[in-house]
Amino acid sequence: QKEVEQNSGPLSVPEGAIASLNCTYSDRGSQSFFWYRQYSGKSPELIMFIYSNGDKEDGRFTAQLNKASQYVSLLIRDSQPSDSATYLCAPLTSGSRLTFGEGTQLTVNP
Amino acid sequence: GAVVSQHPSWVICKSGTSVKIECRSLDFQATTMFWYRQFPKQSLMLMATSNEGSKATYEQGVEKDKFLINHASLTLSTLTVTSAHPEDSSFYICSARVGANYGYTFGSGTRLTVV
Numbered sequence: 001q002k003e004v005e006q007n008s009g010p011l012s013v014p015e016g017a018i019a020s021l022n023c024t025y026s027d028r029g030s031q032s033f034f035w036y037r038q039y040s041g042k043s044p045e046l047i048m049f050i051y052s053n054g055d056k057e058d059g060r061f062t063a064q065l066n067k068a069s070q071y072v073s074l075l076i077r078d079s080q081p082s083d084s085a086t087y088l089c090a091p092l093t094s095g096s097r098l099t100f101g102e103g104t105q106l107t108v109n110p
Numbered sequence: 111g112a113v114v115s116q117h118p119s120w121v122i123c124k125s126g127t128s129v130k131i132e133c134r135s136l137d138f139q140a141t142t143m144f145w146y147r148q149f150p151k152q153s154l155m156l157m158a159t160s161n162e163g164s165k166a167t168y169e170q171g172v173e174k175d176k177f178l179i180n181h182a183s184l185t186l187s188t189l190t191v192t193s194a195h196p197e198d199s200s201f202y203i204c205s206a207r208v209g210a211n212y213g214y215t216f217g218s219g220t221r222l223t224v225v
Contacts, residue, residue: 034213043116043203043219044154088153095159095167096207097144098214102153 001026004101006089012107019076021104023089026070030091033065033072034098037085044088047074079108112138112208116217123194123224131189131220133204139184140206144214145177148201160187194224 007022025033032051036044050056050063050072062075072091076083086103093099113136123129133143141162146154158179159167166179178190191198204217 041201041221043216046213046215049213096142097156097159098205099156100153 002101003027003093003099004089004091006087006101006104008102008104010105010107012109013079015079015081015108015110017079017108019079019083019106019108021074021076021087021089021106023072023074023101024070025072025089025091025099027091027093027099028067028070030093032092033063034090034092035061035063035072035074036088036090036100037083038088038103039085047087076106079106081108081110084108112136112206112215114140114143114204114206114215114217116204116220118220119218120221121223123222125195125224126193128190128192129194129222131191131202131204131222133187133189133206133217135185135206138206138208140187141184142207143181143187144205145179145187145189146203146205148203148219154203157189162187191222194222196224198222199224 013019034049035047038044048058050065056063060077064073084107086105088103089101090098115134143160145157148154157172160179160181162181168174181187203219205214
């Protein structure tokens with residue numbers, strides 16, 4: 001079992017739609033969860049992080065966490081073409097290390 | 111915001127030579143830095159954790175004698191790829207934790223091509 005699994009994608013949504021990105025993790029000890037966006041050829045950029053069960057909203061982005069189900073998701077509302085990128089889920093595991101999933105490639109079509 | 115400056119952004123070297131990559135935290139002190147490698151269309155794989163003033167901790171399967179890490183100050187960590195070979199060609203990225211409320215910030219990455 002992979003430590004972090006993300007919906008494989010690619011995911012394609014029309015402009016203005018909601019994009020839903022999912023992630024499951026295996027380490028029950030993980031307490032914090034990070035979502036990064038990575039454009040092709042660039043390094044990851046932090047979108048947001050969450051550490052409490054429930055929802056956390058930041059602008060058009062909402063992260064959802066369910067520790068009992070070992071599940072974290074990211075919703076992007078009013079998707080824009082500029083949101084087209086690979087989205088990486090990264091739980092904080094032992095030793096304060098980020099463990100990355102393989103990412104979900106999102107394309108927002110104008 | 112917290113910035114990690116990474117240089118060079120790209121480098122081409124001959125097989126058998128060594129390449130040094132630098133990461134500097136510009137406006138904060140980074141006790142710990144992380145070095146990742148990313149092959150095309152794959153995710154980031156942690157290579158090692160660099161601790162200021164002590165030896166780096168390498169992940170399983172990463173050759174510590176090939177990937178030399180030095181973290182001599184609170185603002186500078188370096189990764190040296192020694193005796194580089196074409197299979198070492200990859201995107202190398204450093205990262206540092208800024209604080210509990212800011213997550214981890216990444217350098218801009220170094221594209222290494224060994225010919």
